[in-house]
Amino acid sequence: MDHVSFRVARGRFFGFLGPNGAGKSTTIKMLTGLLRPTEGEAVIEGHPLEKELLAVKRVIGMLPEDLPLYERLTGEEYLHFAGRMYGLSREETRKRTDELLAFLSLEEERGKLIVDYSQGMRKKTALAAALIHSPRVLFLDEPLNGIDPISGRVVTDLLRRLAQKGVTMFFTSHVLDVAERLCDEVAIIDRGRLVAQGTLEQIRAQREVGQDATLEDVFLKLVAADVRREDLSWIG
Amino acid sequence: MARARERAVGLALLLPGLFFSSVFGSFMAYAGVRGAEAHDPELVLPLLSLIATGVGISWMLSPLVAGVSLSESHDVSRLLHFPLPLLTLVAASLVGNLLQPVVLAALPVLASLSLALSRSPSALPFALAGSLLSLLFLLAAAQVSGLVLHGLSRRRRFQDLAVFLVIGLGFLMSMAPIVLFSGGARFLGRAVRVLVAGDLVALSPFAWGLRAAVHAGRGEALAFVGWAAAQAAAIVAAAAISAVLIERIYRGELDLGGRGQEEGARAVMVLPGRIGALLEKDLRVAWRDPATKATLFLSCATPLFWLFVFTRTSGGLSPVGLLMLSMLVGASAFGNAFGLEGRGIALLFGFPVERWRVLVAKNLSGFALRLPGLATLLVMGSLLAPPALLPAAATGALCTFLVAAGSDNYASILFPMVAARPGHNPYGGSAAGSRGLGAAALGALFFMATLIVAAPFVFLAWVPMWLERPLLWILSLPLALAGAGAVYAMLVAGAARVLERREPDLLQRVLGEA
Numbered sequence: 001m002d003h004v005s006f007r008v009a010r011g012r013f014f015g016f017l018g019p020n021g022a023g024k025s026t027t028i029k030m031l032t033g034l035l036r037p038t039e040g041e042a043v044i045e046g047h048p049l050e051k052e053l054l055a056v057k058r059v060i061g062m063l064p065e066d067l068p069l070y071e072r073l074t075g076e077e078y079l080h081f082a083g084r085m086y087g088l089s090r091e092e093t094r095k096r097t098d099e100l101l102a103f104l105s106l107e108e109e110r111g112k113l114i115v116d117y118s119q120g121m122r123k124k125t126a127l128a129a130a131l132i133h134s135p136r137v138l139f140l141d142e143p144l145n146g147i148d149p150i151s152g153r154v155v156t157d158l159l160r161r162l163a164q165k166g167v168t169m170f171f172t173s174h175v176l177d178v179a180e181r182l183c184d185e186v187a188i189i190d191r192g193r194l195v196a197q198g199t200l201e202q203i204r205a206q207r208e209v210g211q212d213a214t215l216e217d218v219f220l221k222l223v224a225a226d227v228r229r230e231d232l233s234w235i236g
Numbered sequence: 237m238a239r240a241r242e243r244a245v246g247l248a249l250l251l252p253g254l255f256f257s258s259v260f261g262s263f264m265a266y267a268g269v270r271g272a273e274a275h276d277p278e279l280v281l282p283l284l285s286l287i288a289t290g291v292g293i294s295w296m297l298s299p300l301v302a303g304v305s306l307s308e309s310h311d312v313s314r315l316l317h318f319p320l321p322l323l324t325l326v327a328a329s330l331v332g333n334l335l336q337p338v339v340l341a342a343l344p345v346l347a348s349l350s351l352a353l354s355r356s357p358s359a360l361p362f363a364l365a366g367s368l369l370s371l372l373f374l375l376a377a378a379q380v381s382g383l384v385l386h387g388l389s390r391r392r393r394f395q396d397l398a399v400f401l402v403i404g405l406g407f408l409m410s411m412a413p414i415v416l417f418s419g420g421a422r423f424l425g426r427a428v429r430v431l432v433a434g435d436l437v438a439l440s441p442f443a444w445g446l447r448a449a450v451h452a453g454r455g456e457a458l459a460f461v462g463w464a465a466a467q468a469a470a471i472v473a474a475a476a477i478s479a480v481l482i483e484r485i486y487r488g489e490l491d492l493g494g495r496g497q498e499e500g501a502r503a504v505m506v507l508p509g510r511i512g513a514l515l516e517k518d519l520r521v522a523w524r525d526p527a528t529k530a531t532l533f534l535s536c537a538t539p540l541f542w543l544f545v546f547t548r549t550s551g552g553l554s555p556v557g558l559l560m561l562s563m564l565v566g567a568s569a570f571g572n573a574f575g576l577e578g579r580g581i582a583l584l585f586g587f588p589v590e591r592w593r594v595l596v597a598k599n600l601s602g603f604a605l606r607l608p609g610l611a612t613l614l615v616m617g618s619l620l621a622p623p624a625l626l627p628a629a630a631t632g633a634l635c636t637f638l639v640a641a642g643s644d645n646y647a648s649i650l651f652p653m654v655a656a657r658p659g660h661n662p663y664g665g666s667a668a669g670s671r672g673l674g675a676a677a678l679g680a681l682f683f684m685a686t687l688i689v690a691a692p693f694v695f696l697a698w699v700p701m702w703l704e705r706p707l708l709w710i711l712s713l714p715l716a717l718a719g720a721g722a723v724y725a726m727l728v729a730g731a732a733r734v735l736e737r738r739e740p741d742l743l744q745r746v747l748g749e750a
Contacts, residue, residue, distance in 0.1 A: 032586065033585075033586075033739075033740070034582055034585070034586070034740065034743050034747075035740055035743070035744065036740035036741065036744075053736075053739075054588045054589075054590070055588070057586065057587065057588035058588040062586055064582065066579070068578075068579035068580055068581075068582050068583055069580075069583070070517065070521055070580055070583065072520065072521040072524040072525055073517065073520060073521060077505070077517075077520065080504055080505045080513075081505055081513055081516075081517050082587070084505050084510060084512075084513035085510060085513060085514075085587035085588075085589055086587065086588065087510070087588075090504065090505070093505075094504060113392075113524065115392055116392055
């Protein structure tokens with residue numbers, strides 16, 4: 001990352017967008033204390049990350065893209081474990097686990113080992129674990145990848161409601177129309193550098209693109225993507 | 237490219253061995269058959285059948301027992317989307333196997349065997365044909381077993397069971413020579429005599445081609461035709477089974493699915509507090525991991541094995557021997573906790589839990605996993621040494637364990653040995669080359685340091701025995717434990733500070749390699 005600096009207001013749905021390898025996941029790892037930046041600082045919910053790492057971890061929830069889960073636990077056990085790690089009582093953990101499993105349509109799979117879960121089920125389990133302690137900030141790295149359309153709608157509706165209740169969303173996605181639908185504000189990075197930040201209207205105005213330009217149009221213009229249009233020679 | 241290079245290196249290493257084993261096997265086959273013919277011609281048929289069956293079963297089970305498949309089980313299911321008949325794929329795999337170096341090395345042995353069996357030159361081609369039919373069936377049967385294993389491996393629970401059983405089987409086989417030398421050979425000899433005398437292995441399809449070869453050598457045309465036809469039918473049947481298996485694997489009918497035994501269980505973390513939840517997580521994960529579970533059982537089997545050896549070689553265990561043994565067992569606390577977490581380390585450090593709790597939980601789970609081995613050792617000690625020494629031995633082991641666990645935390649944080657993911661090269665990364673050797677040297681250093689630091693506490697536990705005042709144990713044992721406990725607490729506090737400072741580096745290192 002190269003001198004990336006931004007501020008996200010509480011309760012905003014913030015989209016962090018960029019092409020593959022731009023540094024989206026790296027940024028999330030740095031903001032959640034999984035990677036140490038060579039320089040610079042981050043403050044989350046008033047806690048400086050470097051000095052109050054545990055305090056930061058108490059208020060954030062994270063859905064990583066590569067989903068490292070304990071594969072030899074069942075989905076239910078994993079949620080119980082996560083609840084206990086966040087300091088919830090046994091009863092509270094059980095109550096929230098039941099609600100989350102029902103909400104994310106995982107009830108039938110609650111007793112199956114995670115190693116036997118599909119990608120979508122893993123994603124939902126990781127999301128449930130990120131929500132179990134009622135975080136103030138949610139870091140979501142490609143949250144809708146691999147989730148079926150019905151669950152996708154349930155998840156996006158939930159995330160919207162959480163944002164309305166003051167939970168800050170830090171969201172990365174390759175699916176730009178989803179980002180356009182969900183995000184109040186976006187930042188676009190390319191090769192580790194921030195190239196634009198603001199609401200879609202602000203970015204359109206800054207970059208002098210038409211008012212009817214979609215987020216995808218703006219994104220392609222900003223990252224100077226070369227979209228090939230010619231056909232393969234033998235297909236005709 | 238890397239695979240081709242590995243194959244070339246493997247072949248270069250293998251060729252001299254194959255050449256000599258082929259020459260030696262050919263000589264032994266010829267001399268053995270001629271010797272048996274001269275001694276008792278009736279013995280040749282059952283003896284060869286028994287050997288063929290033994291070789292066939294070993295060949296089929298070689299991926300399970302030795303971890304190396306003698307012929308290739310080609311994953312032909314990957315070719316199924318091409319417009320080719322299934323039997324063509326099966327035949328292609330069989331022909332591919334005929335060109336394997338190990339198979340080619342068997343050809344001179346079969347030729348020599350056929351030569352020894354042939355009583356006239358005109359019988360030789362028929363004897364050779366019978367022998368080759370046996371070889372072809374062996375390859376076809378190995379293909380079936382390879383496909384069955386392939387199908388089962390796609391079902392996670394079966395694969396877990398196979399890993400567990402294979403580790404146990406490997407352990408038992410490594411113990412086999414000792415068991416044979418201590419009386420087991422007599423039993424084996426008796427079993428072979430019964431099988432040969434009754435010619436019970438005539439039912440084994442591995443032997444039918446060789447039986448045809450024996451009859452061909454003797455000029456018994458009808459018997460040759462009968463056994464050769466049976467062997468050919470068995471080959472066709474094996475190929476047909478392979479084709480069915482390939483089709484079923486491709487359709488996913490042998491794939492995972494079905495409900496597991498855990499399903500429906502309402503699992504709650506029972507142990508109290510965050511340390512309890514961490515400990516319970518580790519224990520549940522370890523119990524469901526076949527390799528860890530097998531290691532757990534082996535930690536019980538190893539002391540029992542030594543008990544067996546001790547009872548056959550010496551009268552018992554001296555007090556000093558028991559003291560050393562208890563320290564060595566206690567010092568085996570090195571667990572490489574963070575390296576073994578693999579990618580799960582990102583989850584572990586994502587939770588807002590004080591790092592000293594994480595370290596204590598890791599040490600506790602290491603202790604719990606070694607508890608069965610420790611208990612077995614105590615039982616073994618009570619059989620070999622005076623029972624009065626056992627409290628001191630247990631205290632000594634516990635004191636050493638506390639110091640070892642405390643120092644192991646530093647090794648886990650500073651030099652994690654990252655476990656390879658399933659399906660990846662286990663001899664690569666941090667376990668390989670100079671890094672692996674460096675880690676081993678460091679482990680030895682920590683081991684020695686542990687023994688030195690724990691020595692005063694173990695000495696305290698044993699003083700009453702040397703003074704011949706057992707009552708002093710009431711005082712010395714708790715004191716020794718308290719001292720070791722204090723050292724452990726200091727070590728954990730220091731390690732927690734190191735972990736807080738180095739956490740992102742540790743994460744980068746483990747996640748970069750896991």
